[in-house]
Amino acid sequence: MANAGGQSGSVAESVRAPHDIDADTDPSSAFWREAPAVFAARDYVGNVVPAYRMEVRSRWTAENIYFLFVCPYEELDLKPDPQTNVETNELWNWAVAEAFIGSDFENIRRYNEFEVSPQAEWVDLEIDLDTPYPAAGWVWKSGMKAAARIDSKTRTWYAFMRIPYSSIDARAAAAGNLLRANFYLSEGAPPNHQQIAWQPTGTPTFHTPEAFGTLRLVDGGYQTGAGSFG
Numbered sequence: 001m002a003n004a005g006g007q008s009g010s011v012a013e014s015v016r017a018p019h020d021i022d023a024d025t026d027p028s029s030a031f032w033r034e035a036p037a038v039f040a041a042r043d044y045v046g047n048v049v050p051a052y053r054m055e056v057r058s059r060w061t062a063e064n065i066y067f068l069f070v071c072p073y074e075e076l077d078l079k080p081d082p083q084t085n086v087e088t089n090e091l092w093n094w095a096v097a098e099a100f101i102g103s104d105f106e107n108i109r110r111y112n113e114f115e116v117s118p119q120a121e122w123v124d125l126e127i128d129l130d131t132p133y134p135a136a137g138w139v140w141k142s143g144m145k146a147a148a149r150i151d152s153k154t155r156t157w158y159a160f161m162r163i164p165y166s167s168i169d170a171r172a173a174a175a176g177n178l179l180r181a182n183f184y185l186s187e188g189a190p191p192n193h194q195q196i197a198w199q200p201t202g203t204p205t206f207h208t209p210e211a212f213g214t215l216r217l218v219d220g221g222y223q224t225g226a227g228s229f230g
Helices: none
Strands: 011-016 037-040 054-060 064-072 096-102 110-116 122-128 145-151 156-164 178-187 194-197 213-218
Touching: 037 178, 054 178, 064 096, 064 178, 096 156, 110 145, 110 156
Parallel strands: 011 054, 011 213
Antiparallel strands: 037 054, 054 064, 064 156, 096 110, 096 178, 110 122, 145 156, 178 194, 178 213
């Protein structure tokens, strides 16, 4: 299925959950196994990078939208002295899983950015590409909650986000709502740093809203059109 831009494989689905949860980083749990996955496995020009094939799942309730990231790694690039009780500005300089989400289909250059590291550090930002405000953008507070864990045996890390739905959309959460979205993974220390996207941007920056896909809220189950890009 194609989105408004005509790109195939660009629709992900967020499945309604029966209740809210605090944190869950287990993809086999009752909460997450009902959610279909999409995969980020390409660099910004579309080349497949199989060693970094990140899985992304999403669920929603009337109050929150949730994301689970399953991130294989070869070498973790971690920030020293992590803090999880406050947000970490410029977290994007380290290993992170990211969700860029927008509800404005008229002005696609306005959206929100959410990041979680393997150490459960987090940051949320309000983005307006036409009115950049580097100081104020990260001062915005969504009320997101984050969790993460590293499995060194399987060389995989897991990240969890719970984001108040009202922080990303003026509408009430409801099946059928469409959001603009892209998912990214930054992984590996220089010179082996990798930047992986669900929808390749075609530019060296993640901030390319023209490349975003669509995230659709659904009542449950696997719907026709959900798929992967990678």
